Amino acid sequence: MTNAIYLTTTEPYSGKSVIALGLMNLLAGKTEKIAYFKPIISQEGEEKDGHLKMIGGHFHLDTPYEDMFAFTRSEAAKYINSGKESYLIDTIIDKFKRLQGNHDFVVVEGTDFMGGSSNIEFDGNISIAKNLGIPAVIIVKGEGKSTSEIVDIAVSTTKGFTDEGVQVLTVVANKIELDKDEEIRTHLTAALPTGLIVTSIPSSRDLGSPTMKEILESVGGKVLFGERMLSNQVDNSIVGAMQLHNCLTRLQKNTLIVTPGDRGDIIIGALQANISKNYPKIAGILLTGGLQPEQTIIKLIEGLETVVPILSVKSGTFKTVSRVANTQSRITIENKEKISLAIGMFDQFVDVKALEKKIISFRATGITPRMFQYQIVKRAKEQKKHIVLAEGDDDRILQAADALIKQEVVNLTILGNKESIAASLKRLNLSLELAKINVVNPATSDHYEAYVNKLFELRKSKNISIEMARDLMLDVSYYGTMMVYMGDADGMVSGAAHTTQHTIRPALQFVKTKPGITTVSSVFFMCLPNRVSVFGDCAVNPNPTSEQLADIAISSADTSKMFGIEPKIAMLSYSSGTSGEGQDVDKVRKATEIVRQKRPDLKVEGPIQYDAAVDPTVGKKKMPNSDVAGQASVLIFPDLNTGNNTYKAVQRETGALAIGPMLQGLNKPVNDLSRGCTVDDVFNTVVITAIQAQ
Ligand code: ACO
Numbered sequence: 234m235t236n237a238i239y240l241t242t243t244e245p246y247s248g249k250s251v252i253a254l255g256l257m258n259l260l261a262g263k264t265e266k267i268a269y270f271k272p273i274i275s276q277e278g279e280e281k282d283g284h285l286k287m288i289g290g291h292f293h294l295d296t297p298y299e300d301m302f303a304f305t306r307s308e309a310a311k312y313i314n315s316g317k318e319s320y321l322i323d324t325i326i327d328k329f330k331r332l333q334g335n336h337d338f339v340v341v342e343g344t345d346f347m348g349g350s351s352n353i354e355f356d357g358n359i360s361i362a363k364n365l366g367i368p369a370v371i372i373v374k375g376e377g378k379s380t381s382e383i384v385d386i387a388v389s390t391t392k393g394f395t396d397e398g399v400q401v402l403t404v405v406a407n408k409i410e411l412d413k414d415e416e417i418r419t420h421l422t423a424a425l426p427t428g429l430i431v432t433s434i435p436s437s438r439d440l441g442s443p444t445m446k447e448i449l450e451s452v453g454g455k456v457l458f459g460e461r462m463l464s465n466q467v468d469n470s471i472v473g474a475m476q477l478h479n480c481l482t483r484l485q486k487n488t489l490i491v492t493p494g495d496r497g498d499i500i501i502g503a504l505q506a507n508i509s510k511n512y513p514k515i516a517g518i519l520l521t522g523g524l525q526p527e528q529t530i531i532k533l534i535e536g537l538e539t540v541v542p543i544l545s546v547k548s549g550t551f552k553t554v555s556r557v558a559n560t561q562s563r564i565t566i567e568n569k570e571k572i573s574l575a576i577g578m579f580d581q582f583v584d585v586k587a588l589e590k591k592i593i594s595f596r597a598t599g600i601t602p603r604m605f606q607y608q609i610v611k612r613a614k615e616q617k618k619h620i621v622l623a624e625g626d627d628d629r630i631l632q633a634a635d636a637l638i639k640q641e642v643v644n645l646t647i648l649g650n651k652e653s654i655a656a657s658l659k660r661l662n663l664s665l666e667l668a669k670i671n672v673v674n675p676a677t678s679d680h681y682e683a684y685v686n687k688l689f690e691l692r693k694s695k696n697i698s699i700e701m702a703r704d705l706m707l708d709v710s711y712y713g714t715m716m717v718y719m720g721d722a723d724g725m726v727s728g729a730a731h732t733t734q735h736t737i738r739p740a741l742q743f744v745k746t747k748p749g750i751t752t753v754s755s756v757f758f759m760c761l762p763n764r765v766s767v768f769g770d771c772a773v774n775p776n777p778t779s780e781q782l783a784d785i786a787i788s789s790a791d792t793s794k795m796f797g798i799e800p801k802i803a804m805l806s807y808s809s810g811t812s813g814e815g816q817d818v819d820k821v822r823k824a825t826e827i828v829r830q831k832r833p834d835l836k837v838e839g840p841i842q843y844d845a846a847v848d849p850t851v852g853k854k855k856m857p858n859s860d861v862a863g864q865a866s867v868l869i870f871p872d873l874n875t876g877n878n879t880y881k882a883v884q885r886e887t888g889a890l891a892i893g894p895m896l897q898g899l900n901k902p903v904n905d906l907s908r909g910c911t912v913d914d915v916f917n918t919v920v921i922t923a924i925q926a927q
Contacts, residue, residue: 435582489519839869846861
């Protein structure tokens, strides 16, 4: 079940309001608390976004206006142009998640396509929907398009979204010609993927026609008379340049008469026609050329009881008529009739029952890298932990520490010399205050003796003397690990300047494994373009036995679950199913059996090749009955050679962010950094260490 929907279109004036109003009305009758969110609004400056005002007001939403959107269009452009897209997406996710957390359902409205490049905007909508992890409703504007054009746009837009992993619930062809309803629906149903709901909504004159107020805003004039009736609907316009008797023959219901300001005859004639039972009601009169009616005419009008709006503009008749023709109608909070009409149309044309079924049966697939990073940082902050960073003499460690403290993700102890750390912070131009972190020099620390004695006690059976323990405790990996063992810190991160062996050996020696686990192993969270996969073990066990491989798979599945990724384990090999033979394949086959016996609750497949594990088409072909093939999220490599090289190859060749290695199976969290790590790698590793410690 989803509790949010993304409404998107491909061009302006596609009639999103009808779908937005209809959906909100449907949900208001089913759930208690609904919210409406627009990641990027077109409205700049003081005035509020019309849609948000209308939806918020009509449904009496409790959300403050500033929480209903994340950015204005110009703010968004600024962040994109300065390469800060990730900040943009993180903020959108953050605001959306807050609404989602406090409401039963959130309707999210995509951008208005009022800017320059519609391609960028199209991709932007896909990216936002994907990062929010919610399904889309695609609205295609049918006005002025042939059936095949509508179908082409619907198919390519749907493909654009589904290719990126965003599920599409329904495609709505809106504002279509009345008599083409059946034809368009048939063609769309044939061209779009099966199971997708196809909706077509005919164009409505009552919804599409602007009001006199919208005409006034569009032509930029002033009101001379009839301010009270600015909500009059304008269905058509004529130019009053001919003689009055000719003009009268062209009047229809809700006509706007555009005429030069000095044509008193047309003005009076039109006003008379409006109240005559022999002529239709008119919408209003628009006087051009900046000309005002003569005083006698004004006096006459002033004496009338009801007067339709009479507007005056400076521009000439030709220019004014073209502006009138281009005026688009919007549904506003004041226009209750249009709101009711829109809701009525939604109910009439949308298969509400089928849509409800789709909403209920929706299952989110995968998690995007930004969503993953957002979630892990949020989780770390929820229960702040104390992490020790062993390498205070490394610049990357200090830079990451600065960001971690500023964002209040964790509390930190940094091992090293206070004076040299202070000098490095100054050199790096970091404003991190030493008072906000705990700096410890193992050699001069008050805990040194106690830690030496503890290490001696724990390792004396392994032929360690007290002198050796003294030496070892001067080593930052031993000291940091001992802090964690003694409960003086919740987790340790090291390895920016030390080898993996050096970093993790103390943990293997005395932190030891969790009950029921005999093998310490590691995973990487591989942030691929549209999903996060868990790779294990790429850092610790050079040549695992079947039993160790099973342990690695089980630990990796549990880690995966812990980080919000549904585990589907692929036990990788050069053979899928029963197709290949050999010692290495047998090892993986046996490991898969052990996982099945030990943890029948886990979905596991093996031996299986990488392509069959992750590619739905290959998976279906090679292992048609498997519920893992083609959709594996946890990939277990048969040995360190394969695992380490694969993760590095994927990382380098695809640009994927690899978070880890995260050690699993230890009693307390200790994590290793690669010596080639970046500041972001340090930041992310501390975040996952803090979560492991929770
Ligand atoms: N799980 C649980 N305990 C273990 C494990 C394990 N996987 N490996 C070793 N231990 C324990 C041993 O039982 C032993 O305990 P004891 O002293 O109490 O009896 C202790 O750890 C030390 O064992 P050693 O056999 O001496 O292992 P050593 O410390 O030499 O090496 C290590 C362990 C570091 C994990 C080793 O297997 C190794 O070098 N692995 C490869 C690391 C590597 O180079 N990775 C690739 C680079 S990382 C990257 O690219 C991100």
